[in-house]
Amino acid sequence: MWKSPEPKKTYDVIIVGGGGHGLGTAYYLAKEHGIKNIAVIEKGWIGSGNTGRNTTIIRSNYLWNESAFLYDHSVKLWENLSQELNYNMMFSQRGVMNLAHNEHDIKEMKRRISANRLNGLDTQWLETRDIKRLVPIMNTDNLRYPVLGAAFQRRGGVARHDAIAWGFAMRADEMGVDIIQNCEVHSIKTKNGKVEGVKTSKGLIKAKKVAVVASGHTSVLAKTAGVRLPLQSRPLQALVSEPIKPVINTVVMSNAVHAYVSQSDKGELVIGAGTDGYNSFTQRGGYDVIEETVRAIVELYPIFGKMKMLRQWGGIVDICPDASPIISKCEVKGLYFNCGWGTGGFKATPGSANVFAHTVANDEPHKINAAFNLERFSDGRLIDEHGAAAVAH
């Protein structure tokens, strides 16, 4: 699979965080930019953070041009990733449906569909009868918030979360990238406004460039380099049911009632909840959030009423004020951040890694991620995706 080397004294690039985004960044740096002296440093095992804690939903139906280009860049990479990495991503384009429950939802979604189509995305409007045909088990009219329609992106879907971490890790390892697990980065060392390396539980490791992709803990690490990021870390919970026969062959999300669901190939329902209402690093979250989600799920799908849930967990997500990520340089030379993915980073994994590798290699952003800079929080060019992100990012 991949080696577990001891860290060298010095690297060209150190990537902090061995999730999909970090490993992907190493892969694209080695493959497309010819940088081979790279270490990916992970405090646990690779993919043990939010890469292994999400609900694996992939889509690109975001409102604004910048987001549509970024997320669709990712979907396009997903479409060929199994071939490229020679590893089965189990990428299944089963479609992603966003339900509308009131007049405002309908207007907002139709506006988003129009914006998507202008950007070449395959989003379409579904009437309730179309939804019923696709998801017969859904209760559309006998509930507090009736289902009045949906936005549907057929190219959306799900993939296997472990596969993307392992696929990138194997191919990066083959190109000479050091994947160092069970090694925690404590702080980022800087001198005269330039990055020098990282202090870790295995000692100081020097590097010309340091790229931080540590999701919920990014702002904690940034602070050690004297960089302040506009992020807030919160638990985002998900749960999985006992396996059942196939009942739902698409992904259904509803921002209004705070619930989304898909069925894994093993037959388990994968259910996502909203974030907890306060900052926390506990990776658990509160049960009231789960209760609210399960209530909505049971109302939307009455046949799930007696089902048992097998597992529940939380991941710590880093949320930006405009619900869009930061893929950017900062005031410290040689220090780069890829963070702020909030509740929806999984879908963007290959795209984010691809443009972040470009940013790190050239010390300049790729045109796709140029707008996702830190300056937007002072010049006001926010990319407000609360509508596309909301609960179910």
Add this chain to the structure above:
Amino acid sequence: MILINCPYCGERDQSEFSNGGEAHVARPENSENLNDKDWGQYVFYRDNPKGIFYERWVHSHGCRKWFNAVRNTSTDEILAIYKLNENPPSKESFINTLKTPSGEPKVGSGNFTVKK
């Protein structure tokens, strides 16, 4: 679920409350002279520590009064609660007794793998 001891109503479930984010963020006095960067800091940037966090809560489904709390964000343990007109307790009063989620030596970006 956290229990929060509202200074006006007593201990209640967290779901009765809403969180108001970081406490003691003062609006800049000289806003007409601030540059975009400093104004951006006030509008968008908030502390996000793992460990001791001074924050605001409101008892939305109770007395609807605001108050402040000090919470350890790595365990969700509430260390102190004080009213808006009271002085915040000093950070030093908690720092030596701070618990970590799995008994790590210190709260940082640490997790179980650094446990000695």
